[in-house]
Each structure stands twice: as C-alpha cells, then as structure tokens.
Amino acid sequence: MIPLTLAEALxxxxxxxxxxxxxxxxxxxxxxxxxxxxxxxxxxxxxxxxLKSKFTFRLTCLKDGSWKYKVRLVACGYSQVAGNDxxxxxxxxAKFKSICIVLNLATIFNWDIHGLxxxxxxxxxxxxEKIYMKLPVDTYKESDGKPVIVQLKKSLYGLKQAGELFYxxxxxxxxxxxxxxxxxxxxxxxxxxHNVETVETAIVVLWVDDIIVTxxxxxxxxxxxxxxxxxxxxxSNLGEISRYIGLDISRDRVNHTLNLTQVPYTKxxxxxxxxxxxxxxxxxxxxxxxxxxxxxxxxxxIHTELGSLRxxxxxxxxxxxxxxxxxxxxATNPTQLQIDGVKHVLRYLTGRIHDGITFARGSDxxxxxxxxxxxDASYIPGHDSRGQLAFALFLNLNSGxxxxxxxxxxxVSTSACDIELKGMYLCLLAIIWTRGFMTELGFPPRGAxxxxxxxxxxxxxxxxFRIGSKSQHLTMRINAINQEVNNGVIEVKYVDTxxxxxxVLTKALPAIPFQLHADTLQHGFRNRPLxxxxxxxxxxxxxxxxxxxxxxxxxxxxxxxx
Numbered sequence: 393m394i395p396l397t398l399a400e401a402l403x404x405x406x407x408x409x410x411x412x413x414x415x416x417x418x419x420x421x422x423x424x425x426x427x428x429x430x431x432x433x434x435x436x437x438x439x440x441x442x443l444k445s446k447f448t449f450r451l452t453c454l455k456d457g458s459w460k461y462k463v464r465l466v467a468c469g470y471s472q473v474a475g476n477d478x479x480x481x482x483x484x485x486a487k488f489k490s491i492c493i494v495l496n497l498a499t500i501f502n503w504d505i506h507g508l509x510x511x512x513x514x515x516x517x518x519x520x521e522k523i524y525m526k527l528p529v530d531t532y533k534e535s536d537g538k539p540v541i542v543q544l545k546k547s548l549y550g551l552k553q554a555g556e557l558f559y560x561x562x563x564x565x566x567x568x569x570x571x572x573x574x575x576x577x578x579x580x581x582x583x584x585x586h587n588v589e590t591v592e593t594a595i596v597v598l599w600v601d602d603i604i605v606t607x608x609x610x611x612x613x614x615x616x617x618x619x620x621x622x623x624x625x626x627x628s629n630l631g632e633i634s635r636y637i638g639l640d641i642s643r644d645r646v647n648h649t650l651n652l653t654q655v656p657y658t659k660x661x662x663x664x665x666x667x668x669x670x671x672x673x674x675x676x677x678x679x680x681x682x683x684x685x686x687x688x689x690x691x692x693x694i695h696t697e698l699g700s701l702r703x704x705x706x707x708x709x710x711x712x713x714x715x716x717x718x719x720x721x722x723a724t725n726p727t728q729l730q731i732d733g734v735k736h737v738l739r740y741l742t743g744r745i746h747d748g749i750t751f752a753r754g755s756d757x758x759x760x761x762x763x764x765x766x767x768d769a770s771y772i773p774g775h776d777s778r779g780q781l782a783f784a785l786f787l788n789l790n791s792g793x794x795x796x797x798x799x800x801x802x803x804v805s806t807s808a809c810d811i812e813l814k815g816m817y818l819c820l821l822a823i824i825w826t827r828g829f830m831t832e833l834g835f836p837p838r839g840a841x842x843x844x845x846x847x848x849x850x851x852x853x854x855x856x857f858r859i860g861s862k863s864q865h866l867t868m869r870i871n872a873i874n875q876e877v878n879n880g881v882i883e884v885k886y887v888d889t890x891x892x893x894x895x896v897l898t899k900a901l902p903a904i905p906f907q908l909h910a911d912t913l914q915h916g917f918r919n920r921p922l923x924x925x926x927x928x929x930x931x932x933x934x935x936x937x938x939x940x941x942x943x944x945x946x947x948x949x950x951x952x953x954x
Contacts (some may be wrong), residue, residue, distance in 0.1 A: 393468035398530050406461065409451065413461040414436030417512075421465060424515045424625055427542035427941075430524060435541050442524035442541045444468040445550075447531075466550035467525055477523055482557025486581035486597050488707060489785075490829065491604070491636075492652075492794040494595055496581070496751040496787045497835065498606045499643070499650040500760050504613060506605045507633035511626045517547045517557035526618035556602065562598055565623045571616055578829040585612070587835035593834050599637050607898050639707065640748075648753035649919075654708050658745045661700050662738060671743030673903035675715040675736060680900075682718045682733045683776045695723050697734050704741075708748040708782070710796035711910035712737060714897050717780065717798050726914040726945050750915040752790040761835055764842040765823050766887070768894040769801075769815035778804055779811045783819035785826055789917045795822055796913060798897035804831075806865070813869050815898075816854065816884070819843055820876060827881070840883040846892040853883045893917075 395401040401410035409611040421427075434440050445467050452460040472478055498505050508645040510516065523544045532540040547554045559581075566573045566583045573596065575884050581598040586605075594607035594616055603620070607613050612779050621627045634641055638657060643650045662669070676682060698716055705712035722730040754760060767783040797818070805811035830837065843853055853863060854873040864871070876882050889895060896909035 394451055395449050398528065399448060401463075407460040410463065413463040414447070417463045417465060419514045420626075421515065424512070424546055424888070426515055426546040426548060427525070427544050430543050433545070434524065440524050440541075441473075441542070441573060442526045443471055445525050445528055445548075445911065447528060464549055466530075467523075467544075467548045469550045469552045471555075472523075472552050477521055478551070478553040479521075480556050481552045483559055483600070484581050485599050487579050489795040489826075490579045490582050490750075491597055491599075492749070493787065493826070493829065494597055494604065494606065495641075495650060495652070495731060495834075496791055496794055497595075497761070497833070499648060499751040499791075500753045500788070501608060502607045502645060502648060502753070503608055504610065505633045505641075505643075506604060506617065507615060507630035507636060508603035508617065508620065509628045509630060510601045510603070510624050511628065513550075513624075514547045514549050514554045514558050515622050517554075517561040519544055519547055519551075519553075519557070521553075523551070527692070548808075558600070559598070565620060566596055566616075568619075569662045570619050573616075574832075576829065576832045578825060578832060582829075582833075584833050585616075595833060600869060602637055604633065604636065636874075650751045651748055652708050652751075653746060653748035655746055657663060658741060660705065661704070662742060665697055665700070666738030666742065667734065669735070669739045669742050672736065672739040673743075674900070674906050675712055675740040676718070676733060676900045677736060678900040678902055678906075680729065680733075682730055691726050691728065691731060693724050694719070694734055694755065694859050698723055701737060701741075708914075709741075709744065710793060710913050711744075711896060711906075712741075713796060713798035714780065714782070714900070716738070717800055718900075721800075728879065748912060749788075749792040750919055751792065752916060752919055754788050754790040754918070760788065761830075763823070763826060763830070763837060764844065765819045766844045766892060766894045767812075767815040767819035768846060768892050768898045769808075769811040770898040771805060771811050780898045781811070781815040781818055782894045783815060783822060784894050784897070785819075785822055786916065790919055791916045792914045795826070796894075796897065797822075809847060809849045809853070809863070810866060812850040813866060815874055816845055816847075816850060816868055820882060822874060824876070840877075840880045843882045843884050844887040844892065845884060846887055846889045846895070848886055851886050854884055 394790055395404055395410070398414070400903060401407070401414075404410070430440075445465060447464055448464050450462040450464070452462065486818055495505070497503070524541055524546070525544055526539040526541055529539050534540055547557045563575060565571070567575060571585070573594070574584045576582040581595040583592040583598075585592070587593075592607070592612050594605070594609065594611040594612045596616065597604040605613055605616055617629060621629070632643070633945060638654060640652065640653045640655055642653070698720060701712060705716055715733070719730050719733050719737075763785065765783055765785045769782065770780045772779060777799040780798060781801055782796075784793040784796040785792055801811060801814060805814065822841065823843065827837050827841060852858065853866070853870050857870065857874045859867055859870060872890070877884060890905070893909045893912045895901065896913065901909070
C-alpha cells in the first residue's frame with residue numbers, strides 16, 4: 393500500500409525502503425542548492441505568502457519483478473497567483489507522430505537510438521520569480537514549532553512554471569555553440585543537426601526529461617550526450633533504448649525492424665475493466681448502430697474507460713480509433729448498447745495484448761522513404777446525419793502508420809463526394825505538416841506525395857477542377873486541394889474500396905476484412921501476417937450475379953452435351 397504521508401511511511405512494513413528513498417531525494421535537493429533560508433523580515437512580511445509543500449510516494453515495478461520506492465518533495469502549486477508567482481506555464485512535449493517518424497527513420501537507416509534520463513530534471517532550472525515555500529511540518533520545524541520557510545532558487549516539482557523552465561533549460565543546452573542544433577519549427581521539442589558537407593545527421597527528441605538521441609554519426613551522438621551530461625547534475629545514459637514514455641521498444645538490427653507495444657499498460661486496463669473476457673476478432677459488432685441515442689435508464693459515465701482505451705488507440709492500436717469515436721457520443725449518459733460496446737472493445741483487446749506498431753526497412757534501396765497517405769469517409773452512417781472522416785500516413789510500404797486519425801464530421805455533408813473531399817483535405821493538412829517536418833530533418837520529399845482515395849468523383853474534381861452546377865457549393869474546398877495538386881505537393885490517385893486500408897477507420901467491418909486492414913495499419917502493406925493475406929472476404933451474391941452464374945452453367949452443360 394502506498395502511503396499518503398511520511399508518518400504513514402515510517403509506520404508501515406516497508407519503513408526502511410521509504411527512509412532510504414526519502415534520504416536520496418533530500419540529498420539530490422541539497423546537491424542542487426534548491427533553496428536558501430528566508431530572513432526574519434521575509435518571515436514576518438505581509439507580502440510574503442509561502443506555498444505549502446508535501447512528500448509524494450510512488451511504487452514502480454521493474455522488469456525483474458522488484459519494486460522501486462520513490463519519494464519526491466513537491467510544491468503545492470495550486471495556490472500560486474498568476475502574474476506574481478508565475479507568468480508562463482507552457483511546457484511542450486514532442487508530438488507522438490514526430491516520435492514515430494524519428495524512430496521509423498532510425499529503423500530504415502539502422503541508426504543507433506540512445507535513451508537519456510535526467511534525474512530530478514526540474515531541479516536543474518533556475519527560477520525567475522521570488523517564491524517562498526513552507527517545508528513539511530512533520531520533517532522540518534523551527535525551535536518554536538512553526539514551519540520552516542525557505543526561498544526557492546531552483547524550480548521544484550509541482551510549480552506551475554516548472555515544465556516550461558526546464559524546456560528552456562534544455563533548449564539552451566542543445567542550441568548552444570558547443571552543439572549547434574536547431575529547434576524544428578514544426579515541433580519545438582525536436583532538435584536536429586544536419587551537416588551537408590560531412591553528411592552527418594543527429595536528432596534529439598524531448599519528452600520532458602525523457603530524451604532520445606539518434607543519428608548516423610556515432611561520434612556526433614557521443615559528443616551531444618557528453619555535453620548534456622556535463623551540463624546537468626546527474627544523468628543516466630540508458631544505452632540502446634528499450635522503453636520510452638510507457639512504450640516497450642524491441643528492435644532487430646539485422647532485419648531492420650522495430651516494434652512499439654504497450655503490453656504492461658494493456659494488461660493493467662484488462663485487469664481493471666475486463667478481466668477474464670473471451671477474445672473476439674473485431675472491436676465492434678458491424679451489424680450494430682452504436683450511435684443510437686434512445687436513452688433508457690440512467691447509467692454511470694464511461695469517460696474513464698474510453699480515456700484509458702484512447703491512450704492505447706492513439707499510440708499502438710489505431711484499429712480502436714473508430715470504435716472509440718462512435719462510443720464517445722454516449723460517454724456522459726451511455727445506453728446499455730454503448731456499455732456493451734466498451735465491453736466488446738475490451739474483448740477484442742484481450743486477444744491483441746502483444747500487438748503494436750512495426751517499423752521496417754524495405755528491400756527497395758532507392759525508395760527507402762516514400763511518404764504516402766490514404767483518406768476515406770463514410771456518408772450518413774446509421775441514424776446520424778454526420779459522417780466519419782479518417783486518414784493514415786505511411787513512410788514506406790513496410791512500416792505501419794506514423795499517424796492515423798478517425799474523427800466525426802463537424803458539419804452535415806450534402807453528398808458522399810462532399811464528405812470524401814473533407815477526408816481528403818484532412819489528410820492533405822497532415823501531409824503538408826509531415827513534408828515540412830521531414831525537410832527540417834534532412835529528408836526532403838523527392839516529388840509529390842501520393843494521396844490515395846476510393847472516391848473517383850472527388851479525385852476528378854480536385855484533379856481536373858471541373859465544377860458543375862451540382863458541385864458549385866464545394867468550390868472553396870476543391871480549389872484548396874487543387875492548388876496543392878498543381879504545386880506538386882500531392883498527387884491524388886484512385887484505389888479500390890477493398891484496397892483502401894483507412895476503410896477500417898470509417899465503418900465497422902466483418903472479421904476478415906477488418907483484420908486485413910488493421911494489420912496493414914500496424915505492420916505495413918508488406919509485413920502483414922500471412923494468414924491475413926490468405927483469407928478472402930465472403931460477400932453476398934446479388935440476384936444478377938446468381939442469374940449470370942446459372943446461365944453460364946447452362947451454357948457449359950449444352951456445350952458438353954453437343
């Protein structure tokens with residue numbers, strides 16, 4: 393059991409472990425000279441309003457099964473006053489699609505990927521404002537029994553500006569003259585260094601204090617790591633990365649593959665929400681309309697369940713995006729059908745615990761990086777007047793999607809072509825961002841990015857710019873896409889509906905086509921499991937097809953008799 397106060401920790405069975413963790417935390421604070429004692433005038437001043445502080449306790453399970461005890465002193469930043477105790481609180485973190493692109497590039501070109509961890513990272517940055525804090529009374533007291541008041545010199549965990557100050561601290565290190573890295577415009581938490589003469593490339597990704605360093609030059613990577621280590625009090629070089637922001641990373645350097653999974657997190661969700669469930673092949677029943685709003689008895693909200701599953705879908709299981717988007721409409725007051733839908737998603741997750749995103753290098757050495765996108769949309773699904781938009785981006789045919797999205801249309805579309813154009817435009821925006829980001833990293837696109845769509849009418853409109861009387865209300869959207877086509881940014885091509893992978897993100901499909909498209913989203917077009925390729929989709933035969941089949945059989949019978 394995790395204690396809430398230091399007194400509970402000292403009375404529990406793990407007393408020795410908590411004392412050791414507490415001493416370790418206080419030694420780190422003392423080494424960084426986090427605060428100085430306040431003067432008698434400051435203690436009695438009416439203008440000084442010190443913040444409260446407390447100890448927090450955490451248990452972390454390590455890979456070997458042992459437990460790590462962690463104690464941290466945090467400031468109660470909820471009582472800070474804007475304009476007095478802080479001014480800016482923006483603390484950026486790297487976009488997940490940026491992380492996927494960097495890891496995909498490192499896999500394709502077989503770069504080393506190092507993980508760095510700065511201990512007590514927020515204590516490295518200096519405070520700009522004068523902030524006073526009361527130390528916990530159960531540990532520190534004055535001779536008269538009053539709490540000890542100190543003036544903070546370093547940023548402490550819990551302060552509103554702590555994350556923003558640490559980002560500025562790391563940016564100053566990486567952009568210094570000793571390293572000379574540049575902050576990417578498209579993602580301010582990604583820094584790159586590209587030397588055209590020596591063809592050396594280095595990329596650093598920041599997620600607060602979790603850092604990724606990769607590139608094609610071992611010497612350059614070592615220089616960056618040593619400079620960061622010399623600029624902070626203590627840093628751990630984790631070597632070849634195996635875990636990052638909750639992701640398990642397994643890599644095969646020989647076959648040029650990298651897998652991202654969330655096995656511990658998936659098991660924890662199933663342990664809390666759906667233990668002992670029978671697995672199923674699809675996250676939703678394709679013959680059910682989960683947007684039905686016929687309210688029955690009042691049910692408890694399902695925000696927690698959907699939020700936990702959303703964390704999985706946005707990272708390693710994009711096949712859940714459509715299901716969560718459909719169920720989100722009933723999060724506050726769900727129907728029994730929507731509650732059963734959440735259970736159905738958990739059943740699907742039971743059989744896909746170890747599944748994740750795979751990045752791989754292709755066999756074609758001339759086209760190792762070939763960005764392309766796929767878009768799709770569904771028009772008026774079920775009882776809803778607003779459709780579903782979806783797209784996915786891939787860096788090559790051998791890797792899973794670096795970005796996938798499935799969202800409900802914000803407005804009512806007047807036709808199927810209208811909503812297909814919306815999905816196409818949504819994918820176009822993602823392509824423009826990705827092209828710009830990869831250009832900053834030193835991988836500019838060699839030509840137009842192919843955007844695959846299964847709507848021949850939408851493709852003809854944006855390519856030929858033929859606007860008739862029935863499509864004149866779509867002029868602005870068609871013109872916006874047509875400009876990018878003429879500028880050579882994208883090239884719109886047609887793909888059959890059965891070959892459009894994003895179809896799985898716009899409508900609930902039967903098991904076999906769903907599995908095929910889901911595997912493509914996560915593993916790429918050439919790395920799908922063989923069993924998914926071998927299966928065929930069973931489709932109902934229409935009356936005309938039956939009649940044609942009967943006539944053909946009759947013709948063969950007559951020919952045989954003659």
